[in-house]
Amino acid sequence: MQVKRVLIKFSGEALSGASGFGIDIGILEYIAKEIKTLKNAGFEIGLVIGGGNIIRGVSAAQGGIIRRTSGDYMGMLATVINAVAVQEALESLGVEVRVQSAIEVQEVCESYIHRRAIRHLQKGRVVIFAAGTGNPFFTTDSAATLRAIEIEADVIIKATKVDGVYDKDPKKYPDAKMLESVSYEEALREHIKVMDDTAIALARENKLPILICNMFKSGNLLEILQHNKGVYSIVK
Numbered sequence: 001m002q003v004k005r006v007l008i009k010f011s012g013e014a015l016s017g018a019s020g021f022g023i024d025i026g027i028l029e030y031i032a033k034e035i036k037t038l039k040n041a042g043f044e045i046g047l048v049i050g051g052g053n054i055i056r057g058v059s060a061a062q063g064g065i066i067r068r069t070s071g072d073y074m075g076m077l078a079t080v081i082n083a084v085a086v087q088e089a090l091e092s093l094g095v096e097v098r099v100q101s102a103i104e105v106q107e108v109c110e111s112y113i114h115r116r117a118i119r120h121l122q123k124g125r126v127v128i129f130a131a132g133t134g135n136p137f138f139t140t141d142s143a144a145t146l147r148a149i150e151i152e153a154d155v156i157i158k159a160t161k162v163d164g165v166y167d168k169d170p171k172k173y174p175d176a177k178m179l180e181s182v183s184y185e186e187a188l189r190e191h192i193k194v195m196d197d198t199a200i201a202l203a204r205e206n207k208l209p210i211l212i213c214n215m216f217k218s219g220n221l222l223e224i225l226q227h228n229k230g231v232y233s234i235v236k
């Protein structure tokens, strides 16, 4: 796999550490360093960060007081908070970053403008795509896939806490096997939980490979992208 431009998606929860809520400064710093290493290796990087460490539309709507649509907008705004945090962390390491939001928050960051995003990438800036797709009833996985296709990324990386895709839940079954490669069809049929079906279907239609790997193994992302080694699964 020859990779120049990548879109990396990680969940908001990844930022929260053990507490499961908010932003853990140590983790923020760790993630920023990993991304800087990729940047220094010459990759063009787009990022999408979830918002689950702050709020998720579905959970917010569960009590019946907050409507789903409003909950989803709250969730999208949460991703803007995370994007600004990651921007700060990267900039503190000397990496140039632009945040582009699908919902206008012009005092905080740029709005999403496709051509402008491409220009930033070409200039070597990391671009963080915030506020999901800008529409309720979607996830940041779908937003990440959409942006990856728009910026013509060679691959979308779903950076998680696990090493890849397993044939069954590795937490429940000690004999679960990691699968190196899975087809889009299998991923959809088996409802592989690494990305939602909308995201996988969009990737399939546009022949975008989805790489699933562990972001908490230092150097793993670089090893995968630069040397085609490291531990990961691929959906293609």
Ligand code: UDP
Binding pocket: 010, 011, 012, 013, 049, 050, 051, 052, 053, 055, 056, 057, 058, 071, 072, 073, 074, 075, 076, 078, 079, 131, 132, 133, 134, 135, 136, 137, 138, 139, 140, 141, 143
């Ligand atoms: N969201 C949305 N539309 C989008 C992307 C996100 O409505 O295009 C909302 C949705 O409520 C979602 C929340 O933003 O629950 C946070 O995103 P997500 O749950 O995907 O975050 P993650 O699980 O990756 O942290």
